[in-house]
Amino acid sequence: MLPWLLLLICALPCEPAGISDVSLKTRPPGGWVMEGDKLVLICSVDRVTGNITYFWYRGALGFQLETKTQPSLTAEFEISDMKQSDADQYYCAANDGHDPIPSELVSIHVRVPVSRPVLTFGDSGTQAVLGDLVELHCKALRGSPPIFYQFYHESIILGNSSAPSGGGASFNFSLTAEHSGNFSCEASNGQGAQRSEVVALNLTGLTGWLLGCLSLITMALIFCYWLKRKIGRQSEDPVRSPPQTVLQGSTYPKPPDSRQPEPLYENVNVVSGNEVYSLVYHTPQVLEPAAAQHVRTHGVSESFQVSSGLYSKPRINIAHMDYEDAM
Known part of the structure; x- marks a missing residue:
């Protein structure tokens, strides 16, 4: 009985052992892949005892993606066009005829380039x-x-x-x-x-500020133009533009009643410069020669009749004329 037991114990190590370790790697490494690029999931075992069946799964719940059977230590599964929605956890499993042995979970990150902001x-x-x-x-x-x-x-x-x-x-x-x-x-x-x-x-x-500045500049230019013209008019030569002589008719009294005796002229007014205007009343009476001579001796040489009055323009300077003599 004992020899048979020894033979059985010695015979166990002689039988070929099955796989004991399964791992999953990625390419590119690190589990990072750009959107649109290719992702390769590489499943490996520690030994080969014949044909190995490989399985690839997505997610912790194990959605099966692919199955391959081949007598090799590694097998690959490729996702050619990665999308952002493909970012998840993946794992694989290997079976050499006994129970399948799974790998650890590997997180896959899909990098998405920024779009135009x-x-x-x-x-x-x-x-x-x-x-x-x-x-x-x-x-x-x-x-x-x-x-x-x-x-x-x-x-x-x-x-x-x-x-x-x-x-x-x-x-x-x-x-x-x-x-x-x-x-x-x-x-x-x-x-x-x-x-x-x-x-x-x-x-x-800024637009309002510019418009405000333009308005102020325009107003200033208009004011300067007006002021310049005003000063120019005031500085004109008075000889070239003498003031107009206006008869002050409102200051002259009405002609006296012809029935009352009145003086020959009165109300001597200086209107402009050295010119003197006298209002002379005419009555229907004949002047004595002495009175006519008295008028001529005081420089009244021109006269004309308007209605009932006569306007005469002296030709002498008032500065050399005795006002009392004129009266």
Whole structure:
């Protein structure tokens, strides 16, 4: 009995042993793959005792993807066009005729390059007033996080922001007159950068300020032109534009009643310069020769009759004439 037991114990190690270890590796390594690229799942065993059947599964619940049987230590399964929806956990299993042995779970990450971002303004929109706090919001609709954003005014970087979990990011700044022009933003997640379309910001405050300045300048020019013309008219030579002589008819009294005796002339007025105008009343009576001589001796040489009065223009200077003698 004992020899047979010894023979049985010695015979057990002599029988070929089955596989004991199964592992899963990826290409590219690390479980990271770009969207649209190829992913290779490599399943390996520690030994071969004949034909090995390999299985590939997706998810913890084990959705079977592929099965291969071959007498080799490794087998490969390829996914040619990875999509973002293919990011999941994968594992494989190997069976050499006994119970299948699974590998550990391997997480596969699909990196998605950022799409072209969209730049928008906050509540102010593309119409803003000088001094406003303006919000620039940049968002890439697709792209694996984290995403890094940069904001530009023309070709100058205004600032940057990041979205660790994906989505968009914002940048705020106080609007000045120097910020007139075009704005854009750029998104990147390490898989290439994308630039947004250019968006123009209209500064209504700047437009109003310019119009106000133009209005003030126009008013100032008009005022200067008016003032210059006024001064020019006042500085004209009085000899070239002498004042017009106007008879002051309203100061002369009405002709006296012809029935009452009146003096020959009265109310001597200086109208302009050295000219003297006298109002002489005419009565239907014959002047004595002495009175006529008295009139001629005082320089009255020209006369004419208007209605009931005579206007005469002396030819002598009033400065050399005795007012009492004239009366």
